Amino acid sequence: MREIEKREGNEIEEKAQKLLEEKDADMRIRSYTSFLNRGVIILLIGWSVFQLYFNTIGMMDAISLRAYHAMFLVLFSFLLYPGYATEERKRRFLPIYDGLLIFLTVVVFGYLVFNYQRVAMSGGFLNQTDLIMAGIGIFLVLEAGRRTSRNLAFLAVIFLLFNWFGKFVPGILGHSGFTIRRVLSHMFWGSQGIFGVGIGVSATYIFTFVLFGSFLKHSGFSQFINDIALTLVGRSPGGPAKVAVLASALLGMMNGSAIANVATTGTITIPLMKRTGYKSEFAAAVEAVASTGGQFAPPIMGAVGFVMAEFLGINYTQVMIAAFLPAFLYYLGIIVSVHLEAKKLGLKGLTKENIPVALEVIKKRGHLITPLVILIGMMIMGYTPLFSAVTAIFSTLIASWFRRETKMDLKTIMLATVEGARGAISVGVSCVLIGLIIGTVSLTSLGLNFGHLVLEVVGEGQLFLGGFMVMIMSIILGMGVPGVAAYVIVAAVAVPVLINVGATPMAAHMFCLIYACLSNITPPVAMSSYVAAGIAKSNQTKTSLIAMKLGITGFILPFFFLNNPLLLMGSVENISFFITMRTLITASIGVICLAAGAEGMLIRECSMITRILLIIVGLLAIDPKLQTDILGIIVLIVITIIQMRRKGHALAI
Structure with a gap:
């Protein structure tokens, strides 16, 4: 019996892996052998050390740090991600064309680092070589994006072309057109293009927190969360579904990828829910909707909250507090739904024999929560998120040494570092691509013009109608795009619209964030639902619709705090x-x-x-x-x- 269950478990994991390779570029990574594999590992570890050093005690100007970060991101995209779907995943050697692209990456971004000061001092004057390097650099970014985040790369190309062809667009959204020199200068050599706020956040917050999540995972924290969830709700009606909700919420807020979270926790929770008595579609929907909410669940919010704090120019703690009530209500709605569904079906919880003893769980792995407590405590006390995250990474190591079962040895530390750095690549490249989108919005005044267009349609003060239009736009722009990237794109275009119709800045940003995240469960491109449905062998459309029903709070609540920010705790003074x-x-x-x-x-x-x-x-x-x-x-x-x-x-x- 155990052998059959083990074989079924392996089949489910293989299916999840295949689905991820289809849906998520993070899983389509080359597997080198021999010296090439060791070389990649050394490069990834070296990149991690570089990032941690210059984000803490090292000194480097912002543009140089962003340029080096972008260079590593693009370089690893060519090194690890195959250019074509037909390419074999396991190769002994790097393709010649990718070797050439890597060489060009080092040359182009190195050229920018050593010549940026000259260009800045000359008032932005570019010679012919500067323009050629800018053109090659944009091409390299788009090719890296095609491999790691195809949908976003396609969107970036559309926005980029708008700089030239927007003059043919009639009405308020059109513009007079720009020369190639102007576009290349703005996108590559300016501070509002490729090296703008998107890559700035990736080079600091995102990389550090993805690395922190990897260290937590390899310390055994994931198993601790799963066991604690079992002890809390495992024996109640629908216990396995509630375990999936709690575990996915806690793990999803750290990795920032709803799709990856579904594939990792879903291989365990979905079969368990089905064995308990839940239908396949419902089990898949629970995992999809729970994993999606992690992207706006504090205290980490999948690193999106740090981007929001940068946009708003406030302390991250304020964002974290404001996000508490929406996230709490979202997950409360899911928990109540799975409980009522269990009672309706007459389902029971897990038996006592399958529930770990709480005291034993705390005794064995309770110390692993220390890094998370340190992280939250330091941010509340006013320390910067970066300093807090780096401290939490080292505290994870120290905490793991408290017991032999969780001790992270050198091999585990290297594995956590490599996995963390590798996990930051696709999100980081997405942030680079965002630069092309935001650069277009700023150069062509597209965001401002779109805001005027919406105001003409809905009129001033029409908060709900304006919010409805932004909701649709947020869901569309967020489809198939990582949470951070989806939010930044939507925020650049839609936040000014909401503010113009009467929303507060905090409410406008949180509104866009939640709907951009919910695109993961909204048809037709409900990627989290589709991956979960593949694991559960359920109908994809039915799974998505049930996921939307389970997440109904997320679709309704933003309109309430848009009208009354009291639901965003701490955002209204003197309450x-x-x-x-x-x-x-x-x-x-x-x-x-x-x-x-x-x-x-x-x-x-x-x-x-x-x-x-x-x-x-x-x-x-x-x-x-x-x-x-x-x-x-x-x-x-x-x-x-x-x-x-x-x-x-x-x-x-």
């Missing part, structure tokens, strides 16, 4: 503790009602009228206004009394 707690409690009640209405189950199974009333109650309670809260709770009390007096059907509590 009393009582009002904050009332908002938290009533919003939680509202989310529970939304989940109950969507599932058709409260205390007992609900009629259609009751389901509609529960959804209305949910909307009333989520709204922070006192009047709507009181009205919603009164209606809920009436529904509850009627449900308690009804006969038949099993209780949901």
Whole structure:
């Protein structure tokens, strides 16, 4: 029996690997042998040391650091990612054309580092060689993007071409056109193109936190999270689904990739949910929606929060606090949904024999939570996220040495470093590509013109209509794009629109972030749902639709905090503790009602009228206004009394 289960587990993992190779470029990596493999490992470790050194005690100007970082990103894209799908994954030697591209990468970005000061001092005057290097550099970035993030590279090409062909676009979105010299200068030699805010964040926050997540993983933290989740909710109805929600939330916020998180945790949680009694589509949807939310779940938020803090010009702690309530309500809705679905199906939790003992789990691996506590504590005390993250990396090493079972030896440290650096490549290249998009937006005034167009359509003060248009745009632009990249693209174009129609800056940024992330479960390009469906052998469209139902809070809540930022804790000044707690409690009640209405189950199974009333109650309670809260709770009390007096059907509590 164990051999059969082991064989099935291996088949599931192989299927997940194949799906990832189809959906996620991170998994289409060459596997070298012999000296080439050792050379790649040395380069990746050297890059990690370089990044940590110059992000802490080393001194280097911002453009040079970004240029070196971009050089490593593009170089590793050609070194590790095959240029064609037909190329064999395992090769003994590097293809000649990729060797040439690597050589050009070193030459072009090295040329920029040594000549940037001259160009800056000359007021931006470029000679013929400068222009040629800029053209080659943009080509190299696009080719690296094609290999690591194809959808985003295609989008970057469209934006880049708009610089020349936008003069043929009629109306307010068009422009008079720009010369090749102007575009190359702006995109490669300026500070708003390739070497703008996107690559700046990748060279600092993203790389460091991806490395931190890798160290946590190899210290055994992932197993600790899974075991703790089992002890907390494993024995309750639908226990395996709740374990998947909690584990995916905690792990997803660290790796910042919903797709990769589905493929790693999903190979364990999805079969377990199916064996418990959940249908294939539901099991896959739970994993997809839980992994997606990790990208906006504090304290790490998949490193997206640091980008937001840069845009807003505020301390990251403020972003972290503001994101708490949306993330909490999002996951509360999922937990309630899986619980009600379990009661509706009559499912039980795991048996006592399959649940680890809490004290033993804490005794064996509880010390591994120390780095996370140190990270959060240092950021709250006012230390920079970079300093806090680097400290947390070293504290992970020290914490792992507390017990023999978790001790990270030299080989494990090297493996964590290599995996972390490798994991930062595709996201980093996406950030470089973002530079071309943001550079186009700034050069052509596309963002400003788009804002004027929206204002003409919806009118000033039409917050909900403007938000609806931005929601659609955010989901479309976020499809098939890593969370960080999706947010930056949407923020560059859509945030000014929301601010112009009356939203606060924090609400506008959080609105764009959440919808950009939710594109992972929104058809037709619901990549997280599709990978989960492949593991569960379920229908992809049904899985995506169920995932949207489970994540209904995420689709509704942003409109409420767009209108009333009170739901973003700390973003409104002079708010009393009582009002904050009332908002938290009533919003939680509202989310529970939304989940109950969507599932058709409260205390007992609900009629259609009751389901509609529960959804209305949910909307009333989520709204922070006192009047709507009181009205919603009164209606809920009436529904509850009627449900308690009804006969038949099993209780949901």
